[in-house]
Amino acid sequence: MKTTLTTLIATGATLVGTTVSAAPFLAIGDSAELFLTGTVGIRFDDNVTLSAEKSDDVVLEVAPGFSFEFGKNAQTSGSFAYYETISRYSDNSSLDSELSTVRFNSNYSNGKTSVTANASFAQLNQNTPDTVIAGRAALSRRDVTNLGATGEFEISEKSSVSVGAKYEGTSYKRNTFVDSDIVTVPVKYFFEVSPKVDASVGVQYRDTNLTSLSGAPASRDSQDFFYSVGARGDFTAKLNGTLDIGVNNRDIDGGDSKTSLGLQSTLNYLYSEKTTFNVAFANDYGNSGQGEGQENTTFSFGVNTQFVPEFGMNAKVSYRKIGYFSRADDDYYEYTVGGSYSLNEYVSFNGDLTYRDNESGLGASGDFDNTVFSLAVRVRY
DSSP states (O other), X not given: XXXXXXXXXXXXXXXXXXXXXXXXXXXXXXXXXXXXXXXXXXXXXXXXXXXXXXXXXXXXXXXXXXXXXXXXXXXXXXXXXXEEEEEEESSOGGGOEEEEEEEEEXXXXXXXXXXXXXXXXXXXXXXXXXXXXXXXXXXXEEEEEEEEEEEEEEEETTEEEEEEEEEEEEEESSTTSEEEEEEEEEEEEEEEEETTEEEEXXXXXXXXXXXXXXXXXXXXOEEEEEEEEEEEEESSSSEEEEEEEEEEEEEETTSOEEEEEEEEXXXXXXXXXXXXXXXXXXXXXEEOTTOOEEEEEEEEEEEXXXXXXXXEEEEEEEEEEEEESSSOOEEEEEEEEEEEEESSSSEEXXXXXXXXXXXXXXXXXXXXXXXXXXXXXXXEO
């Protein structure tokens, strides 16, 4: 997936944030703080539209914004953030944009009950491996809305139940794509098998509603079920994470049913106090930007190292097999290496080099490769 510079900066800032905390622009009482944020970056991109026929460019991005954080050291905490990403292309000025992002997150915990809630709205103008249209060099402009809440409730000393509800809505601004409204309801039962590990059984329901606009291909709605067993917690002194394995079932309106192996897992290995390895893999159903049904198999392996409190680096290798229901599969590879340096509690610098390669079942018209080098400075005051 094409990563915007703002996302790259946020990733680097996560490393910096583990060691540096800026003083707020405005403190409101004892537990609420307002921060002013801003990023300025430059991106050298040799294939801005991820197409077979490359178009390179240098992109300047500026993203002013703010972050309001509340509930410090309280049972209920959260944050609200807004930023406006202004992108200017040196050669392809028709791709210039001003895009808004709004995010809200909140957490509540009293020891027996925990609730997380989130909401976000993002205006995007970028391509992904499954929104590229062969033979057309353009970007997929869309608005993405996410809403969600999950609560976990203790029902005995050794067991709990988790219930959630999520909504994701995608609205494209080009009629060659298909809008989607996706509602997901996961339910899980956890049982303690050791002081640090819980076993689980669960079911997840997902309803996908697709809206085809004039010029877009006809698409079919679907309903998915994921029946799983799994585990979570500290499996060893250095290995922790979650593992869910089971069966995926998709019922397609007016079509056939499909069944496959279901996987959702993330594992973290603490190699040392400064270095962590992480592995993630999944197998699930989805839909492309044109409404095509998919089975997505994904795998990633990454490492994060904080050499000193001010400087850290990260690297990641990921693979995605896009199994289209209606055509040959795509194989997508991505390799990233990056670093972040904190000058002080207010200013940090980030750099990132990414290489992408897509081997398409459509042949040469769908193949692409892409190299991106990004540099940015982030201010939080």
